Amino acid sequence: MNDRRYGVADDMLRSAAMSDLGALLDVGVLTVDADMVVTGWNDWLERASGRSRREVVGRSIRDVHPPLRHAAIAAIERAVGGSVVVMSQAFHECLIEVRPPAGYEHMARMQQSVRILPLTGEGTKPLGAVAFIQDVTERVSREAELKAAVEAAEAANAAKSSFFTAMSHELRTPIGAVAGYADLLATGVFGPIGEQQLDPLLRIKSVTSHLQSIVNEILALARVSAHREEVELCEVDAVALAEEALVAVEPLAAQKGLEVRRRFSSTPLRLHTDNVKVRQILINLLGNAIKFTERGSIELEVALTNEGRHVAYVVSDTGPGIARNDLSRIFEPFTRVTSRGSPNPGSGIGLALSRELARLLGGDITVTSDVGQGSRFTAVLPR
Amino acid sequence: MSLKLTDAETDALAELFNVGLHRAAASLSEVTGQRIIVDMPKLVICEISEIEQRLADLVGGEIATVHQMFGGSVAGDAVLLLEQDKAAALARLMTGGEAATGGRLDQSAREVLTEIGNIVLGACLSGFGDMLQLPVSFSVPRIHIESLRTILGSLLVETGETQYAVIVATQFRLAALAVDGYLIIALGAKSLGRISDALRSRIP
Numbered sequence: 001m002n003d004r005r006y007g008v009a010d011d012m013l014r015s016a017a018m019s020d021l022g023a024l025l026d027v028g029v030l031t032v033d034a035d036m037v038v039t040g041w042n043d044w045l046e047r048a049s050g051r052s053r054r055e056v057v058g059r060s061i062r063d064v065h066p067p068l069r070h071a072a073i074a075a076i077e078r079a080v081g082g083s084v085v086v087m088s089q090a091f092h093e094c095l096i097e098v099r100p101p102a103g104y105e106h107m108a109r110m111q112q113s114v115r116i117l118p119l120t121g122e123g124t125k126p127l128g129a130v131a132f133i134q135d136v137t138e139r140v141s142r143e144a145e146l147k148a149a150v151e152a153a154e155a156a157n158a159a160k161s162s163f164f165t166a167m168s169h170e171l172r173t174p175i176g177a178v179a180g181y182a183d184l185l186a187t188g189v190f191g192p193i194g195e196q197q198l199d200p201l202l203r204i205k206s207v208t209s210h211l212q213s214i215v216n217e218i219l220a221l222a223r224v225s226a227h228r229e230e231v232e233l234c235e236v237d238a239v240a241l242a243e244e245a246l247v248a249v250e251p252l253a254a255q256k257g258l259e260v261r262r263r264f265s266s267t268p269l270r271l272h273t274d275n276v277k278v279r280q281i282l283i284n285l286l287g288n289a290i291k292f293t294e295r296g297s298i299e300l301e302v303a304l305t306n307e308g309r310h311v312a313y314v315v316s317d318t319g320p321g322i323a324r325n326d327l328s329r330i331f332e333p334f335t336r337v338t339s340r341g342s343p344n345p346g347s348g349i350g351l352a353l354s355r356e357l358a359r360l361l362g363g364d365i366t367v368t369s370d371v372g373q374g375s376r377f378t379a380v381l382p383r
Numbered sequence: 384m385s386l387k388l389t390d391a392e393t394d395a396l397a398e399l400f401n402v403g404l405h406r407a408a409a410s411l412s413e414v415t416g417q418r419i420i421v422d423m424p425k426l427v428i429c430e431i432s433e434i435e436q437r438l439a440d441l442v443g444g445e446i447a448t449v450h451q452m453f454g455g456s457v458a459g460d461a462v463l464l465l466e467q468d469k470a471a472a473l474a475r476l477m478t479g480g481e482a483a484t485g486g487r488l489d490q491s492a493r494e495v496l497t498e499i500g501n502i503v504l505g506a507c508l509s510g511f512g513d514m515l516q517l518p519v520s521f522s523v524p525r526i527h528i529e530s531l532r533t534i535l536g537s538l539l540v541e542t543g544e545t546q547y548a549v550i551v552a553t554q555f556r557l558a559a560l561a562v563d564g565y566l567i568i569a570l571g572a573k574s575l576g577r578i579s580d581a582l583r584s585r586i587p
Contacts, residue, residue: 088494147484
């Protein structure tokens, strides 16, 4: 029979070793007997409580001052009954109410994390219990600061998102009006248009259409950041999606004389996702590859990864590449890194939006690149 | 040696865990001041080598476990297993947002999960002590954040006797959150045999 027994033998406590151990680990060591009378009170507890060993040992644990918390007495009783008990700071705050350590006077009391073990002798009946008390005030204070920082950042993010949304709506309406009136003018509704007026009118239309697409991207990014974007999942063919995205961008590539390479077979690849968002991601990545590449080729690869659990879309180009120290910034909205040196840099939203969308779908987008090496963006999506 | 519990014994064992889990839910409600419900557990007994296959479809990614060894009349390893993100959500809700800020299992959240694990494992295994007269004592609980495979690897011990696992699947529910939790009790054939004998002697 495997007779493993856990707890601490009381003869260990009689030795100075336990007290030394408490000092070494900088923890409070409190021991009680089966009648809940204090039998041990180490130096740590003397210092923290201002009560000497002589004042406390021999008294009932219920009469100790400063007092133990009600839950602490109940926990020690359970340990005397044979259970191992954990008292976490977040639930109980402390075992014994003592002053916080120096430098943390703003906290009401010392924050403690406690483990209580039954004391076992030769027989099976517990002889008492031992509580190990750790001061975690510093850690709790640090975590509270971190929590406040996270909340402040979240609040700032929410404010930013609502600002974007309001701004975008304010912008979309007048841009829509400009585009609409330009259309009406061009069709001659307000009177005949001569050759000389037509060309500037078409430029107005083209610029407003570009402006509209940027505002739409800002709005989409704001929706995703504010967690308002909804996902509509359906079964799609990952290869067909890749082909659709390529067909949409091929005219742009042809204008610049870039070769478009496909690295996928025609065999369908099942993907359970939001096809509209994936198409948006792919068109964005491919559009960027074309925008920043002056000569050579762009390539789209589709492959299974993570033992077939994910689909990876890899968009590579032979463009100028991105400096290593810029790689961590390129997914931040409104970031345009100089190393890509494009004459048509765009709004800097496309990549941020694509990555937010990929994450919304449970995936992610990563990049590998270096100056002169081209870029390789990988969107991984769960199947 | 192969050991099988009859359907009646398995049902009785599930009932023991049900009682233990309800005790744990009552303790957790008391500690957190929130209403916590634990569902009727589903129970599977298999050889220890089969655990990974049985759990692989149910849990994935990084796992948070609270591990306590137990000894006495029956001896083995008791593990409470939760998916990491669910564990963080559970710790955050149970502490009213004090722990696991931003979904991170910070030190406070780990400590909270250790206490939750201690309460759940203690309540379930004390059931053997109380009802089957098979008293057990425990080691200090430890929390681990690792992959399922690494955690299960730590349960595989060479003892010369066949090792079994009792997998208890349940759900912890509080507020709008339902978290799947799994208890794994890994123990040798002799210990499982003792539980089986004790159950048999109490089934009319």
